[in-house]
Amino acid sequence: MATIQQSKQDASAAEVTIALPEQFTFHDHRRFRAGYFNGKASGVHYVVDFGKTRFIDSAGLGMLLQLIEYAQSDRQRVHFVNCAPDIRQTLAVAGFEEAATIA
């Protein structure tokens, strides 16, 4: 299955969206990183779209933590959106509720 990941920035460059594939694993690390890693821009909001995601491995969780670290661990600026119930539970048990805003 082809992994789809796009990263778009809105006009004001204040928000970055990354859409994750159905299986978010180690193999997506380069594209994920490329999605947000472009010099430290403070005040940028990072939105991660879990709409298609059904499985995250430990590397995926590690990568999400790296993103949060990149955003200076500011919970207000990192948004996890469109989470399926299972994914939501996974993120909750792994302790992401204090680290990011989950919707």
Added chain:
Amino acid sequence: MISFEGSKHKATILAWAPLAAVLCCLLFQILLGGRTSGFFVGILLCALGFWVGNRRSDEQFSLAPLFRKRANVPAELLDIVDSRLVEPGRNLEQVRGIISDAAEQLTTSFMELSGLIQSQQESLRQMLQDMKGDSGDLRSDSVTVRSLANEMADTAEILGRFVRMVVGISKQSMDVYYCVEDISERLKGVSRLVGDVKSIAYQTTILALNAAIEAARAGEAGVCFQVVAGEVRALAERSKLVSEQITEQVQQASKAVESAQTFTERNASQDLSVLLTSKVRIDSLGSGIVSLDETLRGKLDSVSDISKQIAARTSLSVQGLQFEDIVRQILERSQKDLVGLQSMVRSVREKAESGVTSDSETTSDLAALAQTLIADQEANAQHKPAQETVTAGEVELF
């Protein structure tokens, strides 16, 4: 109530016998001229009839009319009456005995049953209490709901920390991976630089050769220059060698970095589903145990409730068994009446057998006897027990 066997038949005899006796007496009177005995007996039989009639008002016959007649009652009649009174007496006694035994048996069994149920309730209560683990005097290794709840809470916490640790390590794995990748890039850069150095060394060698040639052409004047050119060439050679060594090192380093990248890649991608599911299950088990604790508390309450109800029902039923007391009193009364009747018949017979000499004596005897009978009857009426039914009044428990 007293009832004779074949009551209709006997009743007929008793109803008509006095009348027959009256006729006999009249006959004797005519023949012998003495009315005393017949008159005496007649009065007694009428009194008897009155008394019995009062006691058994639903019976069809009464001896009351005989008061007015004179009769010579045969002894056999009195014997029959006397003997017919024995049987009811025995029956009453038997009934009293049966009821008394039955009531005693019922009471005993009932109290035993109640005792057994109560001890069962107590065992159940104790068991629930132990399971719950509220009581203070427990051994430290006993498994109770409380100890389970504590264990679950500890386990859940430890598991939670473990999950966070694993996720943290995963992140560190990724960090390491990128570091290693960075190193790899740098090494590649080094290789390129080394390549440049090699090419520089090569060009230097060429240059040195050219210089040597020019120096040779210059002859004597170029001898020193030729030496210098030679040295430069040697240096260039050494440069080349060192470059090669650097290349060798860099290649080794690159291999090591590649291995590191492979290891990191392998470790970074772990399926954590089982671990995360376990944490969720432990959490729900924990809340399940808390609700079990609540359920046990509810059960303890209902066990106490049922015990109270058992006690109340037991006392109600024992009250019911008090019927034996009332029935016994009624039977005793009937027995007493029977005995009175029997003694009355006997005294009538005695009087009949002893024979009376004068009318006045007979009359006064009769009057006295009648008074005794009436007084006796009134006394009996007063001593009737007030309680006729089991539920009518309050009975004390024994």
